[in-house]
Amino acid sequence: MEDDFEIPAAGKLEGSEEEEEDSGEIGMEKEIGKDGLKKKILKEGDGYETPITGDEVEVHYVGSLLDGTRFDSSFDRDLPFKFKLGLGHVIQGWDDGIKTMKKGEKAVFTIPPALAYGDSGSPPTIPPNATLQFEIELISWTKVKDICKDGGILKTILTEGENWQTPKDPDEVLVKYEARHDDGSLVSKSEEVEFIVKDGCFCPAFSRVVKTMKKGEKCILTVKPQYAFGEKGREPEGGNECGVPPNTSLQITLELVSWKTVSEVTTDNKVLKKILKEGEGYDRPNDGAVVQVKLIGKLQDGTVFVKKGYDEVPFEFKIDEEQVIDGLDRGVKTMKKGEVSLLTIHPEYAFGLTESHQESATVPANSTVYYDVELISFEKEKDMWELTAEEKIETSGRKKEEGNSLFKKQKYERASKRYEKALSFIEYDSAFSEDEKQQAKLLKISCNLNNAACKLKLRDYKQAVKLCTKVLDADSKNVKALYRRAQAYIQLVDPDLAEMDIKKALDIDPDNRDVKLEYKLLREKVKEYNKKDAQFYGNIFAKMNKLEHLNSANGARKQEVGPMTIDSKA
Structure with a gap:
């Protein structure tokens, strides 16, 4: 409000009449x-x-x-x-x-x-x-939004944006902006500038504000110094622009033109996907889906090492079958039909630590690679609910065999997941016939046993114990389950339980060579444990004896000097 008021003639609010309507609170x-x-x-x-x-x-x-x-x-x-x-x-x-x-x-x-x-x-x-x-x-x-809840950035929307989505830290945004001092003098202006949200642009306010904006939104910002250029200010950068003195607030007009969504395909942030063109609908390929794509693989310097699907026929492969590198497999699985994306794939999910010779160029060892991918179409593997009981058992058996093949290639983690997938098809067998239930039981025993072998290789001994116990709940005389559980118990330093399983296995199959060897190993381990225990306790007893001897010696010395430590007047 202004202090230098003009005093007009008396009267009511122009253009209005007091409405003494009998309408709730009106007039009260x-x-x-x-x-x-x-x-x-x-x-x-x-x-x-x-x-x-x-x-x-x-x-x-x-x-x-x-x-x-x-x-x-x-x-x-x-x-x-x-x-x-x-x-x-x-x-x-x-x-x-x-x-x-x-x-x-x-x-x-x-x-x-x-x-x-x-x-x-x-x-x-x-x-x-x-x-x-x-x-x-x-x-x-x-509406004015206090972005940081401290009054440091106030946002007033001038033009509402589209939809409801807003950018996230990894996304790449395209903006226009104009920054001015409170007196209107220009600080900086950009027609279009692209940046990664978390990296920011111009001043710290940008990375915070764009995360609250929708595509096409235009707003005006009142930015306090702590979110502008702080105590240092900013030197002028030529043209008609001027610098920013220390501790100066700014008025910034900001427009979010568009953005490219960047998502983390893997939890370790080593496979990233930047969407260049949105796909259709919501459906995505699942494990086992057959996909048709166009792709170009590049090195960091732009060298193309592979190009597929750009002739008359798209490049086709099956998801989760190791027909392409792991990062490409995982990335395409997250895409929608018609989507175009750029995948950034670190060596662990690409060609690893060895040099790889591809179609057009050699990929050096330990290289991060980049794939431009367009998902033309895909045909999903049938979901579980779409299968008959017979198809579920058939699919489970096929997944188990795939796990066996991966185990032989020493790909234990992938094999373990394949066994778990096989089990998922036959986990609920209430609609199965008696014959189908028996087939499912044998498959469950086989998959759990094989998965336990994977867990032993992966040193997940507790999980190996659980899987073997599941098998023994269904078949208490299963020698392989007893044998593998004993192996896990030995690694978990529980020789008593290991010995119980081995003895039971030998009672069932006295001539089993593997179990006999494991029993021999167990006895050697027990001797080793006993030797370590004896040494450990021996060291403790030696220390205790030494301490007792020292205490006795100190007591004797106290007796010798005792009369000198008491009051002679007593």
């Missing part, structure tokens, strides 16, 4: 808060929303003393008054009162001196300790 004066502020609604507003702290509100008003003397009116200037609510830009009674209003509402506020101009008043128009009346119409307001 109510107290707001506990500081004496009163409100009487003259006209109800629209909807239910009210402005909040930081919003830019637009109002028309007439201000009067209690005797009816009018000291200010926005109508006299033919210009609505705008200000940011709740930031102390107006008297406290306004900040508190307008927060209760709806769009289009008209109300009279009676404001006590403590919430107006207090003891000093506002000479010459408002005397000391004056209670004021303001008839206010809330025309509209613009």
